Amino acid sequence: MVEITPNWQQVLIPIGAVLIAWIVHIIVFLTGKWVARQTPWPFDDDLVNYSKWPLFTLFPVIAILITISRINISPDTYVDLHRAFMVMLILSLAFYACNMVRLAATTLQRAQNVEAENNLHARVVHTQIQVFKRLCYGFILIIALACCVFTFPTAWQIGASLLASAGVMGIVLGIAAKPILENTLASFIIAITQPILLDDEVVIDGEYGRIEGVHSMYIVVRTWDARRLIIPLARVFQSSFENWSRRSPWKIGTAYVYFDPSVPMADIRTIFTQHVLPTSGGLWDGKVANCAVTDVTTDGWLQIRFLASARDPSKAFDLRCHIREKIIEEVGRRYPWALVRRRVEVVNDPFAALEKLKRQDSGLDDVCRAGREPLRNLPISAARPLRDETTMTDIHNVVSDSPTPMYEKDYFDGLARGDDGGGHHGS
Template sequence: MDWQQAALYLWPIGIALAVGLTGWWLLMALTRRLKGREQRRARIGRVISRPMAFALPLLVLIPALEATPLQGHWLDQSLRLLHIGLTACVIWLLVRAVAAGEQAILRDHPMEVADNLEARRIQTQTRVLSRVLMGAIILVGVSLILLTFPMVRQIGTALLASAGIIGLVAGIAAKPVFGNLIAGLQIALTQPIRLDDVVIVEGEWGRVEEIGSSYVVVRIWDERRMVVPLTWFIEHPFQNWTRRSADLLGTAFLWLDYRAPIPAIRAELERICKGEALWDGRVCVTQVTETTEHTLQVRLLVSARNSGDAFDLRCIVRERMLDFLAREHPQALPRTRAELLQQPDPGLRGPRSQPAEDVRSPGAEDGAPAVVPAP
């Protein structure tokens, strides 16, 4: 072995590896030291240190390889691998930076407050836009890596030559992907739904638990999860109970007898509402909204701060109102009336009814003829 020739390779590469591994060890130690700290500088350091720890050895190896006698194909391939590694580290760093920015915004706007409408708006925009931005960074990075290969560049040139047909086929094939991407941007900007919104989707009541890059997760009231594509919320009508505010009106219907005391029911409803913390003090109304041949339909309208309180308040109003009516006004509860007729005693004779001959219609087929012919 020619040691003088080998030294021309070992010295530059050895020094680069020593510097790179030392820097890697220091940056990883810094990452472990900053773990668990919540200061802004510590969070920024955690985001940067790990990708830089892997990028530094690759970075110092590039001038080291150029300083060696390595030439031609081997040098080009080695430098290409190092550039691919550096590009991957840069993509990693940018994705971590976007994620850190998202976490900072979410941390500054918590939803665990009474009036979280503004926080939900900001969190929805941040989550959707950050995922779109991460996807774009990864897509651009992978494209740059692939373009370093001559074969891929040749394929790209051929595709551009037939961009019309290829673009049409690719557009049809990628319609769901791009449709969800555009729908995600529309939802982030116009916000028909937000995180923690109460919605009615396909007849199911639930809350928006997660808004991803291609789907929305709705947590149903019984702990089921409904996964809905983003495009569904753009193309179909749905109910959003917390679009402007969480305040909601709740109704409880009662079917009562016509003798129900409406003033007493109205006074009892006001008493129930004033004694309940779930009532927000806005609406407490008793109305007769329908009448049938047997009963009255009475609507008890109450208001609450959110849909959960409104549902519980409606149940309380029904229960206490029925208890009040059964205890104080049992005649108000619906009932079915029937009139019993006593059968007459055959031994008792009343006035004779009119003879059948006197009530027959003239010309009746089953009676005597109206005109008797002369003999």
């Protein structure tokens, strides 16, 4: 028979205790899972799943704490091991407590369906549960760390000295942790006063989106283009924002369209109520529909406002787009002259128009395209400086007698450049 020495006992006994603890854990887990499958309720399935890993660490720690008192070790070693595994026990219990908080939150949230059409109460409950769950996580963590620290004797001495200077330390910590304290307090206030809820549709700093998460320090807003805005909770109380689904998601959509003043408003209302709204594909809920001239612009156009209600802000936005598209389409088909158009009349230089016409008649366009210089750069041989007694008839005769095609404008341009085309200056 093999005799186990005391040194080996100090190693093998704790290892055996850990293995036995894991075997017990596996048996308990498999038994609990089998029992949970026999019931129709999801609570026991969640209980087994949330307990799996905390118990996986908790059972071996308890087994070692039991066995180290049975083995022959020195008192100093025993104290150090006992203190180390007590810390591990505290952390394992904190882990298990956090998972039980998750289990309670999951069970309560499951009873409230946020996918329902009228989900205001469900969103209130989900928001409160999410905030309080994170606050509980924080309290459990603080208590666990405090218990771990005070397992060491020197921590009690440090704690006594801290209590003696609690006033000064409180001021220092308050200044240093002001943002954290503000956001933590804000999360608690949000859970109570509920200015925002999960899945609320809000406009913050001009950005439209939905509240995707309410955390202990910040909120997450999912914008319409799938971006995420991280906003500190303290900012929610320091600045204003729009909440489009505060008490009810029902919303009235507004669309403005501009038409000519002579457009028949009776026909516009008929188009709106009989052709536009019925073809919205269920976006319009049938409660509110209105069409009115709300203003006349400085350009003389009518500003026509179309109102239509929808079940939620998202459908209201799509309905507004539908109204604009269909109204402009129907009015453009029936009254095309009523659509807003910006007309710009461009008046060409008469000399340029005359020059272009004569160039086309004389074939100079082909000459210029063949690689010669532009027409304005062609030498004007018939150009002469004007005498005081020169008349327009004289200028016309000079232009007509020119050996190369030339117009009155070219004559004046040549004089302005000082190009007489081989002529003589003087009177």
